[in-house]
Amino acid sequence: MTPETRLRALGIELPPPFADEANRVRALRSGNLVFMSGHGPLGPGNVPLVTGKLGRDLTIAQGYAAARLTGLCVLSTLRRYLGSLDPVTRVVRVQGFVNCAPGFNTPSDVLHGFSDLMVEIFGESGRHTRAAIGAAELYADIPVEIEATFEVAPLDA
Numbered sequence: 209m210t211p212e213t214r215l216r217a218l219g220i221e222l223p224p225p226f227a228d229e230a231n232r233v234r235a236l237r238s239g240n241l242v243f244m245s246g247h248g249p250l251g252p253g254n255v256p257l258v259t260g261k262l263g264r265d266l267t268i269a270q271g272y273a274a275a276r277l278t279g280l281c282v283l284s285t286l287r288r289y290l291g292s293l294d295p296v297t298r299v300v301r302v303q304g305f306v307n308c309a310p311g312f313n314t315p316s317d318v319l320h321g322f323s324d325l326m327v328e329i330f331g332e333s334g335r336h337t338r339a340a341i342g343a344a345e346l347y348a349d350i351p352v353e354i355e356a357t358f359e360v361a362p363l364d365a
Contacts, residue, residue, distance in 0.1 A: 263312025
């Protein structure tokens with residue numbers, strides 16, 4: 209089953225994709241890799257859909273949901289960039305930052321929301337290497353920011 213077919217089968221609709229801004233882009237291809245800029249749980253106009261620090265304002269379950277939502281945002285931008293998610297052959301690397309209150313030391317539990325979504329959509333090819341980093345502050349007080357690297361089919365394929 210292709211990623212696009214899997215999305216439809218699961219009834220998952222992707223949010224509107226993030227637009228490029230100023231002197232940076234949201235996705236960049238180099239060879240067979242696509243590098244995604246940091247994404248968060250943001251809506252149109254970069255308006256936060258979820259805010260707060262884990263361990264103070266949000267539970268792990270709420271952080272997990274925010275990481276999953278961020279994953280949907282990443283996939284939306286990737287789809288716009290590639291035209292479809294079907295060229296993706298592997299999720300390679302994920303780096304996630306979690307907005308943590310002092311004493312919150314399990315950012316990995318939050319980022320499982322992103323990782324579980326990647327496996328749900330890409331199957332075994334969705335399993336990836338990952339770094340989960342606790343941060344003191346993130347843009348507009350969002351709970352997570354995630355960047356990712358995807359392997360895609362060669363352009364001549």
